[in-house]
Amino acid sequence: MLVHTALGRAEQVARHWAAAGCPVVIHVDKKVRDRVYDKFRETLADEELIRFSPRHLCTWGAWGIVAATQDAAEMLLRDFPEARHVYLSSGSCLPLRPVEELKNYLRARPHTDFIESATTADVPWTVGGLDEERFTLRFPFSWKTQRRAFDWYVDFQRRVGFRRRIPAGIVPHMGSQWWCLTRQTLQAILTDPQRSEYDRYFSKVWIPDESYFQTLTRKHSVHVESRSLTLAKFDFQGKPHIFYDDHLQLLRRSDCFVARKIWPHANRLYRAFLTDPAGAMKKREPNPGKIDRIFSKAVERRTRGRAGLYMQSRYPRDGWEGGLTGTKYSVFQGFAELYEDFEPWLARTTGFRVHGQIFGPGDAAFAGGQPVINGALTASATLRDYAPRDFLTNLLWNTRGERQCFQFSPRGNQAVTWDMAKDLNAQISVISGAWAVPLFRADRPFSEIRKEAARLQKVEADFLHALRSPHAKARVRIWTMAEFVEAPMEPLQLMIDEMGARTARRLSEVPQMRDLDGFGQFLQDLKNQGMHPYLMGDFPTTPAEAVPATEPEEKPRKPRRPYLVQK
Incomplete structure (x- = not known):
């Protein structure tokens, strides 16, 4: 012995x-x-x-x-x-x-x-x-x-x-x-x-x-x-x-x-x-x-631990976390910009919890406007931006058992783009170029709109590059804005089916698309001012071709806000 x-x-x-x-x-x-x-x-x-x-x-x-x-x-x-x-x-x-x-x-x-x-x-x-x-x-x-x-x-x-x-x-x-x-x-x-x-x-x-x-x-x-x-x-x-x-x-x-x-x-x-x-x-x-x-x-x-749950000894080692997130979730970019009341419609259609822009700008827009959700996770932008990756991990771990859906935008914090792209649990749907719709409706000097459009296009291009990378493991669907508005029903149905929603029936209700009358001319004005908006696809300048009717009956359109084009 x-x-x-x-x-x-x-x-x-x-x-x-x-x-x-x-x-x-x-x-x-x-x-x-x-x-x-x-x-x-x-x-x-x-x-x-x-x-x-x-x-x-x-x-x-x-x-x-x-x-x-x-x-x-x-x-x-x-x-x-x-x-x-x-x-x-x-x-x-x-x-x-x-x-x-x-x-x-x-x-x-x-x-x-x-x-x-x-x-x-x-x-x-x-x-x-x-x-x-x-x-x-x-x-x-x-x-x-x-x-x-x-x-x-x-x-x-x-x-x-x-x-x-x-x-x-x-x-x-x-x-x-x-x-x-x-x-x-x-x-x-x-x-x-x-x-x-x-x-x-x-x-x-x-x-x-x-x-x-x-x-x-x-x-x-x-x-x-x-x-x-x-x-x-x-x-x-x-x-x-x-x-x-x-x-x-x-x-x-x-x-x-x-x-x-x-x-x-x-x-x-x-x-x-x-x-x-x-x-x-x-x-x-x-x-x-x-x-x-x-x-x-x-x-x-x-x-390996459990996916989406870190321990002290594993946390500092990148790749040792055994999976960034603990459950499946859905990310939407461009839908809230293109559709009115998209989030309430998605919640009614799928039965899932649907958040707004949780990565900004501003505080996280949790579903129902809640300031705090499961696990005492607050909507504070300061705490979120201190560790955006941990914020996403905690959100999904604390709410596991219920699929989370949230909006993403080139206007928000982009620190988690690669994390989401490499995450097997992520389902990401993008309408590229839809970030231009709020600019089109904005009442701002056109010089500011042009600079902001150039910035947002560069940010979204980087995001799309991550999604198309050979390292990306997320389930990704990308449509240009032009091809989406031409036939929106098929992409919406495909997106809902892939989410595994509680209903397997064909969509009987769709959200109201925003008024895009004059959007094609807006893009042409951006080109005329030296900014090339290419992420929207081949968007026609003629209003009748650019905005197909989503309903058989024509409704009177609200006049959009004017913008100033500098000569």
């Missing part, structure tokens, strides 16, 4: 093994103070089956852990000749099943060595580390405490082409540190005539406790089962999962004999597995794969 911390728990587990007739040799890390170590030995002095091996300094990734294991194994084999298997565990390991079941299991397999052992080409679990190079390079610096020197020296050896010679007769293997070997195999490893050569070689290998016994077992074993009887799970960064009290049922489902790493304060786990052997586990073949699905989901949740 390799002990580093939580000596009280290590004492409890060691007594549990000894009470079942298992001899125990304990190695305590030399980093533990002598006063604490001496007290620990005194507390176990009454146990005849417990020994303490010489202490080594156990630094992660260094040779000390292997040296400590060798000394402890030699002592156990020397002092307890009746031992047939040797089980390596740590002070944070916890037996999950009655020890007698483990003894019977090993008694039925007297020549089997249980050790995870695979070649570097077959190992999928090395995370952020080295595979073959851990056996061919030197590692005089600590990866944990001398990271810069470690990385520099590894890079230096790569550049000069340095390679260590692997001793003849062995093929490097890797696997879990926690094994259970037969007496014959372990004795053969420790008394191998070439042990001094192997020790010198592996003392310079990176993380030798995951390769020393794994490699030499392949040389001496009669029968290897490449698996560990200890349940040990690791996260996507290669760090071990820690088991807490609420993992009790999960550990029982594994059917494994031993688990690590147990939280020292998991009183419920220690009480359940150490003091209730009859009800701890059922007699089954160890099968950690039964809970692999749960750990896979945990890793996926840890790395």
